[in-house]
Amino acid sequence: xxxxxxxxxxxxxxxxxxxxxxxxxxxxxxxxxxxxxxxxxxxxxxxxxxxxxxxxxxxxxxxxxxxxxxxxxxxxxxxxxxxxxxxxxxxxxxxxxxxxxxxxxxxxxxxxxxxxxxxxxxxxxxxxxxxxxxxxxxxxxxxxxxxxxxxxxxxxxxxxxxxxxxxxxxxxxxxxxxxxxxxxxxxxxxxxxxxxxxxxxxxxxxxxxxxxxxxxxxxxxxxxxxxxxxxxxxxxxxxxxxxxxxxxxxxxxxxxxxxxxxxxxxxxxxxxxxxxxxxxxxxxxxxxxxxxxxxxxxxxxxxxxxxxxxxxxxxxxxxxxxxxxxxxxxxxxxxxxxxxxxxxxxxxxxxxxxxx
Amino acid sequence: xxxxxxxxxxxxxxxxxxxxxxxxxxxxxxxxxxxxxxxxxxxxxxxxxxxxxxxxxxxxxxxxxxxxxxxxxxxxxxxxxxxxxxxxxxxxxxxxxxxxxxxxxxxxxxxxxxxxxxxxxxxxxxxxxxxxxxxxxxxxxxxxxxxxxxxxxxxxxxxxxxxxxxxxxxxxxxxxxxxxxxxxxxxxxxxxxxxxxxxxxxxxxxxxxxxxxxxxxxxxxxxxxxxxxxxxxxxxxxxxxxxxxxxxxxxxxxxxxxxxxxxxxxxxxxxxxxxxxxxxxxxxxxxxxxxxxxxxxxxxxxxxxxxxxxxxxxxxxxxxxxxxxxxxxxxxxxxxxxxxxxxxxxxxxxxxxxxxxxxxxxxxxxxxxxxxxxxxxxxxxxxxxxxxxxxxxxxxxxxxxxxxxxxxxxxxxxxxxxxxxxxxxxxxxxxxxxxxxxxxxxxxxxxxxxxxxxxxxxxxxxxxxxxxxxxxxxxxxxxxxxxxxxxxxxxxxxxxxxxxxxxxxxxxxxxxxxxxxxxxxxxxxxxxxxxxxxxxxxxxxxxxxxxxxxxxxxxxxxxxxxxxxxxxxx
Numbered sequence: 066x067x068x069x070x071x072x073x074x075x076x077x078x079x080x081x082x083x084x085x086x087x088x089x090x091x092x093x094x095x096x097x098x099x100x101x102x103x104x105x106x107x108x109x110x111x112x113x114x115x116x117x118x119x120x121x122x123x124x125x126x127x128x129x130x131x132x133x134x135x136x137x138x139x140x141x142x143x144x145x146x147x148x149x150x151x152x153x154x155x156x157x158x159x160x161x162x163x164x165x166x167x168x169x170x171x172x173x174x175x176x177x178x179x180x181x182x183x184x185x186x187x188x189x190x191x192x193x194x195x196x197x198x199x200x201x202x203x204x205x206x207x208x209x210x211x212x213x214x215x216x217x218x219x220x221x222x223x224x225x226x227x228x229x230x231x232x233x234x235x236x237x238x239x240x241x242x243x244x245x246x247x248x249x250x251x252x253x254x255x256x257x258x259x260x261x262x263x264x265x266x267x268x269x270x271x272x273x274x275x276x277x278x279x280x281x282x283x284x285x286x287x288x289x290x291x292x293x294x295x296x297x298x299x300x301x302x303x304x305x306x307x308x309x310x311x312x313x314x315x316x317x318x319x320x321x322x323x324x325x326x327x328x329x330x331x332x333x334x335x336x337x338x339x340x341x342x343x344x345x346x347x348x349x350x351x352x353x354x355x356x357x358x359x360x361x362x363x364x365x366x367x368x369x370x371x372x373x374x375x376x377x378x379x380x381x382x383x384x385x386x387x388x389x390x391x392x393x394x395x396x397x398x399x400x401x402x403x404x405x406x407x408x409x410x411x412x413x414x415x416x417x418x419x420x421x
Numbered sequence: 422x423x424x425x426x427x428x429x430x431x432x433x434x435x436x437x438x439x440x441x442x443x444x445x446x447x448x449x450x451x452x453x454x455x456x457x458x459x460x461x462x463x464x465x466x467x468x469x470x471x472x473x474x475x476x477x478x479x480x481x482x483x484x485x486x487x488x489x490x491x492x493x494x495x496x497x498x499x500x501x502x503x504x505x506x507x508x509x510x511x512x513x514x515x516x517x518x519x520x521x522x523x524x525x526x527x528x529x530x531x532x533x534x535x536x537x538x539x540x541x542x543x544x545x546x547x548x549x550x551x552x553x554x555x556x557x558x559x560x561x562x563x564x565x566x567x568x569x570x571x572x573x574x575x576x577x578x579x580x581x582x583x584x585x586x587x588x589x590x591x592x593x594x595x596x597x598x599x600x601x602x603x604x605x606x607x608x609x610x611x612x613x614x615x616x617x618x619x620x621x622x623x624x625x626x627x628x629x630x631x632x633x634x635x636x637x638x639x640x641x642x643x644x645x646x647x648x649x650x651x652x653x654x655x656x657x658x659x660x661x662x663x664x665x666x667x668x669x670x671x672x673x674x675x676x677x678x679x680x681x682x683x684x685x686x687x688x689x690x691x692x693x694x695x696x697x698x699x700x701x702x703x704x705x706x707x708x709x710x711x712x713x714x715x716x717x718x719x720x721x722x723x724x725x726x727x728x729x730x731x732x733x734x735x736x737x738x739x740x741x742x743x744x745x746x747x748x749x750x751x752x753x754x755x756x757x758x759x760x761x762x763x764x765x766x767x768x769x770x771x772x773x774x775x776x777x778x779x780x781x782x783x784x785x786x787x788x789x790x791x792x793x794x795x796x797x798x799x800x801x802x803x804x805x806x807x808x809x810x811x812x813x814x815x816x817x818x819x820x821x822x823x824x825x826x827x828x829x830x831x832x833x834x835x836x837x838x839x840x841x842x843x844x845x846x847x848x849x850x851x852x853x854x855x856x857x858x859x860x861x862x863x864x865x866x867x868x869x870x871x872x873x874x875x876x877x878x879x880x881x882x883x884x885x886x887x888x889x890x891x892x893x894x895x896x897x898x899x900x901x902x903x904x905x906x907x908x909x910x911x912x913x914x915x916x917x918x919x920x921x922x923x924x925x926x927x928x929x930x931x932x933x934x935x936x937x938x939x940x941x942x943x944x945x946x947x948x949x950x951x952x953x954x955x956x957x958x959x960x961x962x963x964x965x966x967x968x969x970x971x972x973x974x975x976x977x978x979x980x981x982x983x984x985x986x987x988x989x990x991x
Contacts, residue, residue, distance in 0.1 A: 110934070110950055116775075140677040140837075144844055147472075147680075151848050167680075241663040244678060280658045283547060283952045287960055288554035293761065294957035296555040304955065311956025314761050372954060409679065420664050 103129045104350035105154030107342070109141035110134040112158055113370040114363070122357050128350050138246055139164065146171045150344060155351035158200065158339040158358070162191060163249060165338065166405040169196060174340035175348065180356040184377045189336050191401065197338035200358050203373035204306030204393050205250035206332040207237070208325050210291045213300035222301070224330050225258050228271060235275035238289040239303035241420075243412045245281045250333045251303045252415060253404060257333070257397040268418050278419060292325045306332055306391035307372050313389055323389045332393035337373070447816050451824065454809035454870075457801075460852065461867050462831050465842025466689075469676075472845060473686025484683040488691075494671070498691065501651060501667040504582070508589035508650035509643055515590050515741060516597035517639070522738035523598060524605035526731060527723040534742070535602070536978035539920065540971045541746055542595045543928025544753075545945040546655025547952055548967045549588065551960075552749040552756075553660055557584055584660040589650050591745060596649070597642040600876060603917045604638035604883075605631075606723065607910075637879045644703045645875055648696065648832045654931065668692045673837045689838050696833030700826045750971060757964035761957055768961035772969075784962055787947035788969060794943060795926035795977075798865035802922040803915065805866065806873025813874070814881035825878070829871045836931025839864070843936065858941065864932035869922035876921060880914040881907070920981045924974055944970050 104126075106112070112134065119130050131154070134141070138159050145157045149171055160168045168174065174196040182190070182198065189199040207228070214221050222228060228237050240248030256264045277299065279285040286304055289297035293312050306327050313323040339358055341351035357363055364375035368386045375382075382390075474480060488494055523535055541549065608631070616626035654669045666674075668688055675685035726732045760767045772784035806828075813825045831839070843860065847853065884907060892902045930945040942950065944966055951963035 110946075111953060143677055143680045144841065147841060148844055148848065153844070153848075243674060244658075244663070278663050280663055283949075284550060284554065284659050286955060287551055287952065294955070294960050296551070308955040311954065311959070 107154040108158040109138040155345040197340040206327040210300035237301040254397040310385040310389040327391040334396040468846035469842040473682035505651035520602040550659035552752040600642040768965040797862035798926035801866035802869035810877040865926040873918040876918040
């Protein structure tokens with residue numbers, strides 16, 4: 066009997082040669098010349114684009130689009146920085162305001178002024194030299210489980226201060242800023258609110274009030290939060306302003322209030338950018354792709370595919386988003402260069418106070 | 422040839438080694454595994470380490486002293502070591518009786534259970550963590566009784582050392598059961614019968630007869646479990662909470678998040694040095710411990726549990742399995758069927774609908790991708806690992822030991838190091854893999870090869886040399902001896918190894934997430950992407966895919982276990 070597991074003796078004798086041939090074949094098969102008609106988008110794995118939009122882009126430009134994800138957002142950016150001399154593609158999507166200066170310092174991008182940039186609100190455009198183009202923004206806000214607070218007869222907290230109130234002891238879960246983007250965003254919110262002299266005291270109070278810290282968003286949201294799709298018992302979680310729409314039951318008509326909500330005064334905003342990679346094989350194609358990412362077609366798809374708000378604010382939002390998501394009018398903001406310069410030190414101090 | 426006759430006449434303690442291979446033969450057999458390891462392991466890892474320690478073309482080794490002098494990092498090394506020792510011991514304590522029970526007692530559903538036991542091994546940590554956190558939380562079914570035991574309120578075992586240990590046992594029981602059980606199934610039960618008829622009790626016969634024979638397999642399994650827990654990443658990260666950090670977690674943090682390559686490189690070298698030292702020690706011990714012994718056809722050793730003590734032992738083992746492995750898995754299955762409107766298969770339906778998916782492709786396509794990659798990875802791993810095992814088993818002392826250690830090293834290096842290494846070293850002709858779909862199965866094979874070797878090598882070392890001599894004396898050529906004697910005996914081990922490789926490929930996440938293309942997600946990659954989204958539909962689909970992954974694993978291992986080798990001499 067010949068099977069993959071018990072090869073015939075003859076096959077087995079030949080196995081070394083066959084394997085060597087296979088290996089050589091693999092190597093040979095992978096050395097293809099760059100295709101001038103291809104544009105490669107390097108991104109983190111939250112990037113989504115529908116087949117229809119890919120087809121539309123390819124029809125319009127005559128280019129073929131390849132998407133290459135590289136882990137989570139920070140990992141993907143660091144991969145791109147490591148491979149800056151010989152990049153994996155033509156466009157990188159997913160650098161955010163907190164990591165922007167790291168990317169610019171590494172000369173990761175070359176300038177491209179995107180078509181339609183004037184439709185993006187000025188506060189989202191952080192680079193005058195157009196090395197990066199804002200594509201979307203997502204608020205990071207404390208979410209609450211409305212049903213829990215109702216059944217306990219407790220008021221929903223309304224500020225960062227409230228989170229240290231003994232009435233809310235042991236109710237809040239957030240993420241480690243060393244390993245999680247929303248965790249880092251929440252840390253910057255506290256620094257923006259309490260200043261560089263006061264934020265550590267705030268965290269000491271938060272710790273004494275029983276804050277739980279997880280490593281990433283997934284375990285905080287699904288394992289500790291008490292919302293309808295979660296298994297946990299804490300009614301307050303650091304998450305996104307766009308999380309509540311996804312907790313709304315699929316009913317007709319839609320309920321007046323969703324089962325979860327956000328505390329708007331705790332929000333920060335994360336802006337995500339794309340840019341043409343320096344040393345790209347197809348920088349022109351890369352420019353066309355950036356233009357496409359800012360087009361109405363792509364921007365309209367962003368909310369339900371990537372769960373964030375489109376950068377072009379004239380695009381019509383889906384009803385779920387319009388009704389239940391929070392786009393904060395006055396979010397906490399820190400200077401990106403300050404974040405890049407101080408981040409490691411802040412995280413070290415934070416670790417000493419909160420985890421040790 | 423009568424196997425049993427050979428068994429009863431042979432003294433298992435007699436040691437004669439298989440004939441050494443000539444240098445030329447050794448080299449030609451070693452060429453493929455050596456080339457594979459060089460391209461997919463040595464070059465990438467060396468590149469990333471060099472990049473960290475030689476920024477701008479000059480060696481900067483001051484960072485080594487900085488890292489060694491940092492008490493926090495020394496604490497990480499110490500924690501990594503002792504938690505791995507404790508985890509390994511706990512895993513052996515739980516798993517050895519279960520391995521014995523499953524190998525020796527025939528009962529309904531035994532085959533199914535042997536396949537299903539691999540399920541924890543392939544599930545992405547983030548999925549299992551979801552189940553564990555629910556089980557270990559204050560409202561969960563574990564912490565209440567544990568709290569009562571100590572006369573206190575329900576305990577919260579989330580983000581604790583206990584959670585780390587429980588999860589390590591959960592993930593690794595299958596390693597011990599498969600590796601040790603694989604050998605136990607082939608040990609002739611008449612040896613124990615003989616001991617019993619000579620008046621030895623169960624315990625004494627286990628210590629004096631079974632232990633010497635099974636020792637090398639137990640050490641093999643313990644070695645794998647130790648490596649796994651020593652390099653533990655997801656479990657420590659997700660279940661231990663941010664307070665606990667292993668070397669692997671710290672390397673990931675320094676590389677992927679902080680881009681602090683010098684520190685990451687030093688930590689990677691420390692981890693590699695510790696692993697290499699332990700492996701070198703283990704390889705010496707293992708070769709010393711291997712006893713050539715009469716092996717029977719697989720399953721020849723299992724019999725129905727007749728005595729009351731047998732039944733009790735079997736029942737206890739199955740109960741342990743049901744509680745430890747069954748409860749988290751049942752939790753996942755129940756979540757995959759729970760919807761806001763009650764129980765239904767809605768999340769499964771959504772997997773077939775590309776428009777309902779957040780993955781860009783219908784969720785079910787991930788299943789096809791995973792199967793395809795797993796078949797390729799298994800073929801590569803069996804070829805590379807199989808040839809390498811022959812070289813180690815029949816090569817010359819020090820060289821073969823060194824090769825043995827190198828083969829295991831991929832387990833001691835973090836996925837992030839290998840992944841980043843792939844990126845910066847395999848990016849230009851003739852080794853430009855950036856666009857290759859084969860990169861995923863190659864990375865998966867790299868992870869699987871050490872297991873293939875660990876499973877096949879003890880069997881190769883244990884084959885009674887006199888069987889070969891007898892065959893040769895009857896005029897068989899060396900090739901024929903290999904075909905008629907070695908192959909059938911190794912066949913079972915090849916099956917077990919293929920099962921491991923297949924399961925590992927199905928479940929591999931760390932390297933795959935780096936390399937998988939957006940349009941070809943594997944099941945674990947799809948699950949993790951779904952879990953990165955809020956809402957019941959996302960977690961529901963993630964749980965449905967996890968359940969499918971469990972069924973897939975069990976089914977493929979069942980199928981592989983049915984491919985029996987021919988028995989010796991038939």
